[in-house]
Amino acid sequence: MSYQIELRHFTYFMAVAEELHFRKAADRLFISQPGLSRQIKQMEEIIGVALFVRNKRKVTLTAAGVYLKKELDYIFNHIDFTIRQTRLIDQGSNGEIRIGFLGSAMQTVIPELLVMVNKELPDIQFSLEEMSNHLQVEAVEKDQLDLGFVRLARVPEGIQKKTVHTDSFSLVVPLEHQLTSKTFKSIAQVSDEHFILFSSDYSSLYYDKIMSICEDKGFTPKVTHKSVHAQTIFKLVESGLGVAIVPTSLQRGFDLGVKFLEIPKIPQKAILSVIWKKDNRNPALQQILKFL
Amino acid sequence: MSYQIELRHFTYFMAVAEELHFRKAADRLFISQPGLSRQIKQMEEIIGVALFVRNKRKVTLTAAGVYLKKELDYIFNHIDFTIRQTRLIDQGSNGEIRIGFLGSAMQTVIPELLVMVNKELPDIQFSLEEMSNHLQVEAVEKDQLDLGFVRLARVPEGIQKKTVHTDSFSLVVPLEHQLTSKTFKSIAQVSDEHFILFSSDYSSLYYDKIMSICEDKGFTPKVTHKSVHAQTIFKLVESGLGVAIVPTSLQRGFDLGVKFLEIPKIPQKAILSVIWKKDNRNPALQQILKFL
DNA sequence: TTAATTAATAACTATGAGTTATCAAATAGA
DNA sequence: TCTATTTGATAACTCATAGTTATTAATTAA
Numbered sequence: 022m023s024y025q026i027e028l029r030h031f032t033y034f035m036a037v038a039e040e041l042h043f044r045k046a047a048d049r050l051f052i053s054q055p056g057l058s059r060q061i062k063q064m065e066e067i068i069g070v071a072l073f074v075r076n077k078r079k080v081t082l083t084a085a086g087v088y089l090k091k092e093l094d095y096i097f098n099h100i101d102f103t104i105r106q107t108r109l110i111d112q113g114s115n116g117e118i119r120i121g122f123l124g125s126a127m128q129t130v131i132p133e134l135l136v137m138v139n140k141e142l143p144d145i146q147f148s149l150e151e152m153s154n155h156l157q158v159e160a161v162e163k164d165q166l167d168l169g170f171v172r173l174a175r176v177p178e179g180i181q182k183k184t185v186h187t188d189s190f191s192l193v194v195p196l197e198h199q200l201t202s203k204t205f206k207s208i209a210q211v212s213d214e215h216f217i218l219f220s221s222d223y224s225s226l227y228y229d230k231i232m233s234i235c236e237d238k239g240f241t242p243k244v245t246h247k248s249v250h251a252q253t254i255f256k257l258v259e260s261g262l263g264v265a266i267v268p269t270s271l272q273r274g275f276d277l278g279v280k281f282l283e284i285p286k287i288p289q290k291a292i293l294s295v296i297w298k299k300d301n302r303n304p305a306l307q308q309i310l311k312f313l
Numbered sequence: 314m315s316y317q318i319e320l321r322h323f324t325y326f327m328a329v330a331e332e333l334h335f336r337k338a339a340d341r342l343f344i345s346q347p348g349l350s351r352q353i354k355q356m357e358e359i360i361g362v363a364l365f366v367r368n369k370r371k372v373t374l375t376a377a378g379v380y381l382k383k384e385l386d387y388i389f390n391h392i393d394f395t396i397r398q399t400r401l402i403d404q405g406s407n408g409e410i411r412i413g414f415l416g417s418a419m420q421t422v423i424p425e426l427l428v429m430v431n432k433e434l435p436d437i438q439f440s441l442e443e444m445s446n447h448l449q450v451e452a453v454e455k456d457q458l459d460l461g462f463v464r465l466a467r468v469p470e471g472i473q474k475k476t477v478h479t480d481s482f483s484l485v486v487p488l489e490h491q492l493t494s495k496t497f498k499s500i501a502q503v504s505d506e507h508f509i510l511f512s513s514d515y516s517s518l519y520y521d522k523i524m525s526i527c528e529d530k531g532f533t534p535k536v537t538h539k540s541v542h543a544q545t546i547f548k549l550v551e552s553g554l555g556v557a558i559v560p561t562s563l564q565r566g567f568d569l570g571v572k573f574l575e576i577p578k579i580p581q582k583a584i585l586s587v588i589w590k591k592d593n594r595n596p597a598l599q600q601i602l603k604f605l
Numbered sequence: 606t607t608a609a610t611t612a613a614t615a616a617c618t619a620t621g622a623g624t625t626a627t628c629a630a631a632t633a634g635a
Numbered sequence: 636t637c638t639a640t641t642t643g644a645t646a647a648c649t650c651a652t653a654g655t656t657a658t659t660a661a662t663t664a665a
Contacts, residue, residue, distance in 0.1 A: 026396075027319045029653085043612060056654040058613060068396055070403040078611060078662055084596070085403040092395040096388065103384040104318075104360055111362040111377040302387065321622085335643060348623040350643060370631055370642055 028100075030064040031093050033057055034072065038090040041080045098164045102303070115144040116305035119167045121157040122149065123224060124251050125267070126170035126293055128274040130186050137312055145305050153223045153249065161298050167306045169296045172226050179299050183313060186293040190234065191272065191281040193258050193265040198280060205282045208266070212240035215263030217254050220247040230289045231266050237287070255279050268293075320392075322356040323385050325349055326364065330382040333372045401436065405596030409438045411459045413449040415516060416543050417559070418462035418585055420566045422478045429604055437597050445515045445541070453590050459598045461588045464518050471591050475605060478585040482526065483564065483573040485550050485557040490572060497574045500558070504532040507555030509546050512539040522581045523558050529579070547571050560585075 036046040037057070047057040065072055072086035082090065106116055118138075122131055131149075138145060152160065157169035161180060176182045192208065194200055200210065212235070221228035235242045245263055248254050254265050255277040268291035272281040295313055297306060328338040329349070339346040357364055364378035374382065410430075414423055423441070430437060444452065449461035453472060468474045484500065486492055492502065504527070513520035527534045537555055540546050546557050547569040560583035564573040587605055589598060 024652095025321070027321060029317070029319060044610090052653085053655060054612075055614080055656085060653075062613085068399060070400055075612065080612085083403070085399045088402050089395065089399045092391075092398075096392060096395065099384075099391075100388060103381065103388065106384075107360060107377045107381045108362055110380050111375070302384065316621095336641090344622085345624060346643075347625085347645080350645090352622075354644085367643065372643085 024063060024067055026064065026067045030060060030067070031097070033060050034064060035090065035093055035097070037061060037073065037080070038082055038086060041082075043080065095163050099302075102164060106303070109146065114146055115142060115308075116303065117146045117148060118303070118305050118309055119148045119165065120150070120170070121152040121160055121166045121168070122170035123154065123157075123172060123293075124151055124249075125172075125271050125291070126186075127151075129188070129270045130293060130295075131170065134309075134312065138309055141312070142305075142308055145308070154226070155222070158296065161296055164298065164301070167297060167301060167303050168309065171294055171296055172224050172292060173294060173296075174226050176296055180296050181299055182294045182296050184292055185295050185313060186270070188268040188270045188291040188293070189283055190230075190266050190287065190289060190291060191269040191283045193255065193267055193279050193281055195259055195261055196278045196280055198264075200282060201280075202282055206285065207238055208234060208284055208287075209238040209240060211264050212238070212242075214243075215245040216242040217246040217248065217257045217263045217265045218242075218244055219251075219254070219267070220249050223249040227291065230291070234266065234284065234287055234289050251275065252277075316355060316359055318356065318359045322352060322359070323389070325352050326356055327382065327385055327389070329353060329365065329372070330374055330378060333374075335372065403596065405437075405598070405600045409440060410597050410601055411440045411442075411457065412462070413442050413444040413452055413458045413460070414462035415446065415464060415585075416443055416541075417464075417480075417563050417583070418478075419443075421480070421562045422585060422587075423462065426601075426604065430601060433604070434597075434600055437601070446518070447514065450588065453588055459589060460601065463586055463588055464516050464584060465586060465588075466518055468588055472588050473591055474586045474588045476584055477587050477605060478562075480560040480562050480583040480585070481575055482522075482558050482579065482581060482583055483561040483575045485547065485559055485571050485573055487551055487553055488570050488572055490556075492574060493572075494574055498577065499530060500526060500576055500579075501530040501532065503556050504530070504534070506535075507537040508534040509538040509540070509549045509555045509557045510534075510536055511543075511546070511559070512541050515541040519583070522583070526558065526576070526579055526581050543567065544569075 033046070033050060036050050037043060040046040040049065043058055043061075044054045047054040050057065061073070070085045071083050072089060074081045074083055102119075109116055120131070135147060138147075150166075152169075154171045154173050157166060157171050158173070158176060158180065160166040161169050162177065170185070173182070192200075192205065192211065194211075216231075218231055219227050231242070246254075246257055248257070251267065251271050252275065254267065255275055257263065258265050259278040266284070269281065269283055270291075297310070325338070325342060328342050329335060332338040332341065335350055335353075336346045339349040342349065353365070362377045363375050364381060366373045366375055412423070427439060442458075444461075446463045446465050449458060449463050450465070450468060450472065452458040453461050454469065462477070465474070484492075484497065484503065486503075508523075510523055511519055523534070538546075538549055540549070543559065543563050544567065546559065547567055549555065550557050551570040558576070561573065561575055562583075589602070
């Protein structure tokens, strides 16, 4: 019989698929270029499919190679997770849940969830990472995350979504700003001010909603700064660089020189959803989902 | 640095986990028992977890081992599937076929083709776009399309052409028109009416054929309207703006207030051809061509 | 034309998977 | 108790092959 495929082949394939350059990939793997070339060639022979096109001076993936790369990405993540999980079970834990979240989820849902789960399932461990909407969806698909806390209208096929929190929007102004909760009637009162918002690529749904809040009141906001961190936005507001519109729940958890003025009578809500992969195999996830 | 885990370890682990007996597992794997023992030991060292309990004279799985066995079962299946799928993609069983077509092809050949291919090669995806003859030829040459459904007498060098459907022409008149299938004997009976035709730059072959049909009967049609959409043409006929001559198969698929009267005893036929580029590298195309 | 860059080929070296031979521990049967 | 038997682990080996260095062939850039 012929050779057997090994994880080594997959590792090498991924390096070449990412670098699209045999020597650079070999450097990254700390092996020689001919050794790498031979292993890739062997892999192509075992599978019986050309994975790369070595065209003149550049290397590209074939259609089959593109597919294989995507799947191996998932497979490697799943193997890593499985081994970590095996270690945790050995140590008597019930497993690990990997959670991604937007900064604004850390003020409301996540702490409650953690407290509740920790009480009911004390041997489940958590790993938490702040990530953008987009990266969370990718990570959930790749099996790098079990749960994501996102603000998204739609999610791809194969991903489940459930609303966990609905929040109003608040205007954020410096403490010394003339507006107060009594005099603040409409967002149109600050139509001439500069706006500081979360980046649209951090959360495009949030960004679109802010735009529609302003459009409804008949103006287009002058967006002068964007950030991915609430802390940064508050600091910029405090420094007088402009005003911001954020989910009201962000008022908690930060101690800054800004005022929150809840925007009255608008239909837009900041909706926080939790997402997970339909065919996620982490048994701890099934337990956690019962609490949501 | 320490050893790296390989699929070999997983394979051996699965054999021992199933046999719960090192010698039997070694026999099944066609290796010696000490070799197997050493690989399992190494695997346990890499992961850092005891997977088996060698108790007196019998071998059992630890809790961690039970979990790992279940997951590896899944992982092996997923790897197998991925490699099979990679091979299929290489052979074109999976992938995308980009098809261009004239509106009149959507009533006959394309639906049949799609149903047939979908049955035999369920993993091939289609992208469909309605385009003129001319644009289809261009797109096929540029490798923007894999297949084109056209009505053309000649195609440029490098393009392959094959007839897939031959159709008669029909006269299209309003429902309340005096002519019926019984009284309609010759196109000359409507020589004084206004004609609504497909634009010559949408399909010049069609246009030329209509002209020759009329010429053969000794008159030149008064063309008052042109359109690229059958739907539009039928609406204009329904509204009493004139009569039309179209391929008979267009009778299907539209629900409009017009009558189709097949034109008797004429040599002209509406010929639908499929075109593709000789050196198209889409592997899925080769598969599809077998059905044509 | 020459120089530089790339992957493939050829011939080698040495790591470690798999071998045989053996041991130690445990059981079962007298 | 004393064997005989079954088990996995250990020790010392050998050999298949992953990875090495040196080189070539092909292409591009200067």
